[in-house]
Amino acid sequence: MQSKDPLAHWQSTYAAKGEDEVSWFQDNPEPSLALIEEIATPSSAVIDIGAGASRLADALLQRGFSDLTVLDLSSSALAAAKARIGDSDDHITWIVADVTTWEPTRTYDVWHDRAAFHFLITEPDRKAYLARLERALKPRGHAIIATFALDGPERCSGLPVMRYDADSLARTLGAAFLSVNTRRHDHVTPWGTSQAFQFGVFRYEP
């Protein structure tokens, strides 16, 4: 686990703060949307890892995507997203799980993770994450991973993070993940500060 009690941390964070009171809030989930649309079609199965209460699922639904899975450690985060989207939407599967211990039961065309992987600051946690990624992603499917960049903040939500550039992210994922796109992105928090993100798009070539 990435800190002493991450579940308690995330549950209390989402219980205490409104959607746009957290640094990672985005009204418009870019560049994730643009990157997904470059490598997927509306029939693609997409999973958002550590999705929190992100509006990415809403935006993909609006674009006709019909096989979405939203996974997060925090049931409070998913409750907020469900309250907004409606939990009867049969195009979305909601999963409350720790991605490092989750047992995937199917495969996906796209694995998206914005600002969850970077909380895994130990080698065993990263290995456990990558094992799930390799089980859950279809061969030639794509992983989109976004972390704080090397010049980004050292902490996120008060927790320490690992920061990456394009090369170190590719090295961490390993040889089975071919880098097909990289992009830096300056995220502007709801209070106007800037956070440097590194996005990587990888094709899984097992």
Ligand SMILES: C[S@@+](CC[C@H](N)C(=O)[O-])C[C@H]1O[C@@H](n2cnc3c(N)ncnc32)[C@H](O)[C@@H]1O
């Ligand atoms: C900084 S927030 C980003 C949320 C969302 N991806 C976004 O961009 O708006 C990090 C999210 O990762 C989730 N998270 C952290 N560690 C996790 C883990 N081990 N398994 C699943 N989710 C995790 C947290 O609950 C939180 O919702």
